[in-house]
Structures are given as C-alpha cells and as structure tokens.
Amino acid sequence: MKHYRLMLCTLLLTAIAWGQHTTLPEGFTKTDRSKLNINQGWKFHLGDPDADFFKLDTDDSNWETVNVPHGLELTTMDLNGVQDDKYQDTFMRKVGWYRKEIQVSENTNNKVFLEFEGVHQVTDVWVNGKHVGQHAIGGYTPFHFDITDFVNRGEKNLVTVLADNRKRDDIPPDPGPMDYIKFAGLYRDVYLVETNPLHITFNWEAENAGQYITTPTVDPVNLNATINIKTTVRNENIQSKKTTVLSRVIDAKGLVVLKLKQTKTIPAGADVQFNLIGSIEDNLKLWSIDEPNLYRVHTLVL
Numbered sequence: 001m002k003h004y005r006l007m008l009c010t011l012l013l014t015a016i017a018w019g020q021h022t023t024l025p026e027g028f029t030k031t032d033r034s035k036l037n038i039n040q041g042w043k044f045h046l047g048d049p050d051a052d053f054f055k056l057d058t059d060d061s062n063w064e065t066v067n068v069p070h071g072l073e074l075t076t077m078d079l080n081g082v083q084d085d086k087y088q089d090t091f092m093r094k095v096g097w098y099r100k101e102i103q104v105s106e107n108t109n110n111k112v113f114l115e116f117e118g119v120h121q122v123t124d125v126w127v128n129g130k131h132v133g134q135h136a137i138g139g140y141t142p143f144h145f146d147i148t149d150f151v152n153r154g155e156k157n158l159v160t161v162l163a164d165n166r167k168r169d170d171i172p173p174d175p176g177p178m179d180y181i182k183f184a185g186l187y188r189d190v191y192l193v194e195t196n197p198l199h200i201t202f203n204w205e206a207e208n209a210g211q212y213i214t215t216p217t218v219d220p221v222n223l224n225a226t227i228n229i230k231t232t233v234r235n236e237n238i239q240s241k242k243t244t245v246l247s248r249v250i251d252a253k254g255l256v257v258l259k260l261k262q263t264k265t266i267p268a269g270a271d272v273q274f275n276l277i278g279s280i281e282d283n284l285k286l287w288s289i290d291e292p293n294l295y296r297v298h299t300l301v302l
Contacts, residue, residue, distance in 0.1 A: 032196035039068040039189055042100045046072060049095040054126035054160040060099050072096045072184040086177030092184040098161040102192050106154035110194045115144045117188035121171055122164040128157055138172045142204050197236040198301060208232055208273055213297055223284040229276040233301055235266040244302040245274040249295055
C-alpha cells in the first residue's frame with residue numbers, strides 16, 4: 001500500500017510585495033521584493049577576535065577570497081572521526097572575519113535586510129563600519145538584520161561579519177557533549193533582501209510570523225484537500241494601510257488550482273495575520289515516492 005501525502009510548499013514559497021523591478025517568470029506580477037544570494041566573493045581572515053576589521057580603512061587585499069558555505073579552517077580527524085572529545089573544546093574554536101561589498105538599489109522607500117540561514121555560533125555584523133547587531137542564540141537558527149538605516153542607496157556598501165565559534169556555555173549546543181562534528185563560520189547561505197515597507201515578516205521572528213501552510217484534511221479516496229495559508233504582514237509605513245493578501249496554489253504545470261484572498265487594514269507599525277482557507281476538489285495530485293507531485297504557493301501583498 002502506498003503512503004501518500006500532499007506537498008504544497010516544498011517546491012516554492014514566494015512571499016512578495018507589489019511593484020518589484022526584477023525579472024520574474026512569465027505570468028508573475030512584478031513586485032517590490034527581491035532576494036539576492038550573496039555567497040560569492042567574501043574576503044576571509046582567521047583569528048584576531050579583538051581586532052577592528054570592521055573599519056572602512058581595513059586593508060583586506062591579502063585576505064583569502066572564499067565562497068559561502070565556508071568553514072573557518074581545514075582540519076584532520078582522528079580514528080574516531082573527531083578532533084577531540086565530545087565537548088570539542090578545541091575543534092574549530094576560533095573566530096573568522098568576513099568582508100564583502102554589496103550593491104543596494106536606488107529605491108529609498110524599500111526596506112533592506114541581510115538574511116543568514118545559519119552561522120556558528122555568535123555573529124556580529126557591521127555595515128559601512130557601523131555595528132548593526134549581534135545574533136547569539138545558536139549556530140543552527142536562521143536570522144536577519146534590518147540594515148535599512150545603515151546603507152547608502154544606489155551604491156556599494158561594505159558588510160563585515162565576525163563569526164565567533166569560541167566555547168560559550170550559555171549558547172547551544174555548548175556546553176555539550178555532542179555526538180557529531182560541530183563546524184564553524186558562514187556555513188549556510190547569505191542573502192540581501194529588499195522589500196516594501198508593507199511586507200511579509202520572516203518566519204523565525206515569532207511563533208505566528210511569516211507564512212505557514214498546512215493541509216488540515218487530505219482525502220486520498222475522493223482526491224480532495226483543504227489548504228490553510230496563514231500569512232503575517234507588517235506595516236512599517238507611518239500611516240495605516242488597507243491591505244489585500246492574495247495567495248495562489250499552483251500545480252506542476254503552472255496552472256492556478258486555488259485562488260484565495262483577504263483584505264484587512266493594518267495600523268502603522270503593526271503586524272496582522274491573514275488566515276486563508278480553501279480546498280482543491282478537482283483532479284488533486286497526491287505525492288508519493290513513485291509520483292512525487294508538488295504544488296507551490298505564490299503570495300502577493302497588495
């Protein structure tokens with residue numbers, strides 16, 4: 001007997017706001033939102049945790065050029081596959097400095113963010129020599145920094161990241177022990193995100209942040225399913241905004257099989273969750289190992 005499961009958001013989930021000027025697939029509305037992978041061409045220096053390499057006049061011409069994902073250093077393992085004991089007191093317990101120039105659009109209305117999928121394990125970020133913030137929750141959680149007030153529009157901006165993997169008993173997975181190798185550095189993707197002041201929040205900001213998609217009911221006999229799309233929108237304008245969230249469920253052929261929308265007024269500086277519920281009743285495609293059918297959800301904030 002085959003085990004089926006409806007997969008709606010694995011293939012693609014885009015949460016974008018109206019007005020963007022980047023190239024999108026045919027049929028997609030242009031919006032204010034862009035997400036650029038900035039993994040390539042970082043300057044890297046190992047060590048010197050107390051240095052001031054975030055300053056604009058730092059000479060990094062002799063630093064190593066690396067691409068993300070990146071680990072702090074190469075190392076050899078012992079016969080047991082680890083550098084030291086399960087507490088890994090010495091394994092990659094250093095810091096790494098990363099520097100890169102990024103180009104920001106000329107749109108002065110847009111919000112600008114740096115998004116990190118994961119850094120081991122305490123992360124400090126500077127933009128144009130100014131400290132933006134620190135992430136000290138752990139090395140496995142994604143996070144972002146709002147750099148809107150730190151960038152020069154339409155120009156190149158210097159980003160400096162200090163990835164500190166020294167042992168900290170107050171930050172998981174330290175103090176251990178660990179039954180796996182704990183690496184270090186910018187070991188996951190990094191993105192430059194620009195979006196409208198009226199935008200979908202990041203999923204990791206709060207319990208109900210971002211977009212959350214579930215299938216409360218799936219009937220493999222009659223081939224129908226209920227879809228629930230919860231989307232949290234933040235209004236960072238100085239006035240309230242009448243806002244419509246429009247979500248389309250799209251099949252593998254690019255056809256819209258379900259269209260849902262809801263309108264609410266979001267006060268200035270507030271977050272509001274939109275809760276859309278609908279069903280696919282005709283020609284539902286289930287997922288299986290033999291037939292890995294996927295749907296995607298495309299969401300617009302208007």
